Amino acid sequence: MANLSALKAGGVPSTFCGFLTLAANDGDNAVTGVGFKPNWIIIVDIIVPSNDVLVNATGFKIGNTTRAQGKTIHGTTPGYYSYESSSKLYLVTNAAGAQAEGTLKSFDADGFTIDRTGYAFPIQLFWMVGR
Numbered sequence: 001m002a003n004l005s006a007l008k009a010g011g012v013p014s015t016f017c018g019f020l021t022l023a024a025n026d027g028d029n030a031v032t033g034v035g036f037k038p039n040w041i042i043i044v045d046i047i048v049p050s051n052d053v054l055v056n057a058t059g060f061k062i063g064n065t066t067r068a069q070g071k072t073i074h075g076t077t078p079g080y081y082s083y084e085s086s087s088k089l090y091l092v093t094n095a096a097g098a099q100a101e102g103t104l105k106s107f108d109a110d111g112f113t114i115d116r117t118g119y120a121f122p123i124q125l126f127w128m129v130g131r
Contacts, residue, residue, distance in 0.1 A: 015130040017044075022102070022114075024122045031111040031127075038107050038129035043090045047124040048100075059089050089114065092123055 016034045040062040091101040098120030105115040112129060 013131060015128060017126075017128045019124055019126045020114075021124050022100070022116055022119070022122060024100075024119050026117055026119055028105060028113050028115055030108065030113045032108070034111040034129060036131055037109050038112055039131045041089070041104060041107075041112060041127060041129045043125060043127055045126040046090060046092055047126075048092055048094075049122060090125065092121075094121065 014036050016036075016038075018031065020029060020031060022029060043059055088101050089104050091099060093099050100116075100119050100121055100123050102114045102116045102125075105113040114125075
């Protein structure tokens, strides 16, 4: 039976999970240590330290396709769902209308890079990547 490193070298799919704390400012966040160059990413969950978040949209990126599915997690309209088909990987909107959003800038040799834009508050981003 082949060992795991031999299987990975042969092109067997790999996955890796993690989380990232993103500051309340614009810029890039490079994630390394994944062990391979991913070709897909899924945002599993977003945690916001404030309690006034209305919409939390998590998404995925595979090849040239990006999709984000939104849900109300706090506020007066629980159960609200929206569909985002732009290049956003995730989007969080609070009661005041401020947003934290990001796009996938690149898949890198040992991870990926997220471009943070529209940052009014910090978030924790939980993700899974694979190939």
